[in-house]
Amino acid sequence: MHMASDHFSIFSVLREALRGHKGWRPQWRDATPRAEYDVVIVGGGGHGLATAFYLAKVHGIRRVAVVEKGWIGGGNVGRNTTIVRSNYMLAGNIPFYELSLKMWERLEKELNYNAMVSQRGVLNLCHSDGQRDAYARRGNAMRLHGVDAELLDKQAVRAMLPFLDFDNGRFPIHGGLLQRRGGTVRHDAVAWGYARAADQLGVDIIQNCEVKGFRIDGDKVAGIETTRGFIGAGKVGLAVAGNSSRVGALAGLRLPIESHVLQAFVTEAIKPFIDCVVTFGAGHFYISQSDKGGLVFGGDLDGYNSYAQRGNLPVVEDVCEGGMALMPRIGRVRVLRHWGGIVDMSMDGSPIIDRTQIPGLYLNAGWCYGGFKATPAAGLCFAHLIATDASHTAAAAYRLDRFARGYVIDEKGMGPHPNLH
């Protein structure tokens, strides 16, 4: 069914350029559900598609379906701010996110797809001596795990970003922690690239198919009830972050998660201006510039439970204040769009990749505002769990029972308050 002509190369691009691009074909089949699969993944976002791809590629499981209530790339994989990094501090997190960053570095070759992976650097600014100490500690933790981190002084930051408001009366810039290997990836292309690569391995991608319930046979999962009928499954994996509580409740799960809205913004396109990802340390504001020229930025959660995919004005004001305190010259750039995405905020700010109490039902959830950067490793580790019934070593800490056992992974030290992580 799939011919070598689907392979992207300089030759295929030239050939299509010469014949008016008439030879391109759909990049994946719009599959109709079969009666039964070995594994059904619920959720056709980045994580679900990556999981299906690694189930087929690494574990040789070819009877796999991904069911998606909307369309591929229409959820959080298309609503995030495209940042990838592995600048974490805790031992449960660093190896996982570093695995993910290493996978980003070879993703395009693995998928034969241009995902515009750009390691332009992620710079976290500090504005006090105490914050510099905290960044030194974080950087040391990263380097002990073999992750790149550089503590920059004020002069080094000034050389990178001379237009910042270094001598701001309230928030002077003292330096920053730089991860040069961090950067951005074209988020839509990640969904499309994984969808195409999974499809080529025989995975059925079933869109406009919403899960309405789970069929449990004895004590084990037997399939899913959907808007397109019953689909039998030996195993079912949930990758529906943002809606994990809602979908999990259909199987009787009660999760340590609240759904929150996170807003993001993009401005009109301007000439090249910011060549890395930079974050303001005295509030919460982060910004990068897309290849089209728009400034892409965001800040804190709105901070209350929401499934609405839109936020409120106090956070818009707060984010813009952060931006003006950091780089006043963006003040006259016009915002083109802003939107909200619904994220699973877990009780410790870290994710869950684990079995559930129902045999055959697996959970990938709780990604807070950091699910995009995790996409390759989350797919790899979730596929490993589903295929082998054992945690991948890089995701061994992401157990669902860690809260009850007292092994929370709380990077910010905020306690069980999802809106503060």
Place this chain on the structure above:
Amino acid sequence: MRIACPYCGERSLDEYLYSGDATVRRPEPSSANAAADFYSYVYERANPPGKHRELWYHAAGCHAWLVVTRDVSTHIITSVELARDVALPSDTAVRETA
């Protein structure tokens, strides 16, 4: 989204702090299942997509604790009550016997 405080009237969201689900109940510490009950109380949430009863604190106003009933899919608020007027029965019982 604006919240109508019973004392102060309708006020901007940035005057308030959010403290989550108002329906969870602190379990009895001396019960046989206390560890499991406390896990559930501290960590597990229904997190429903529709009507949600939740605690808000009017931090930049009158300092009242409020129980707000709100549809989390539309952000429409249907009621705002003083938390002490709708205290959970178990809490009231504890207070009266203390």
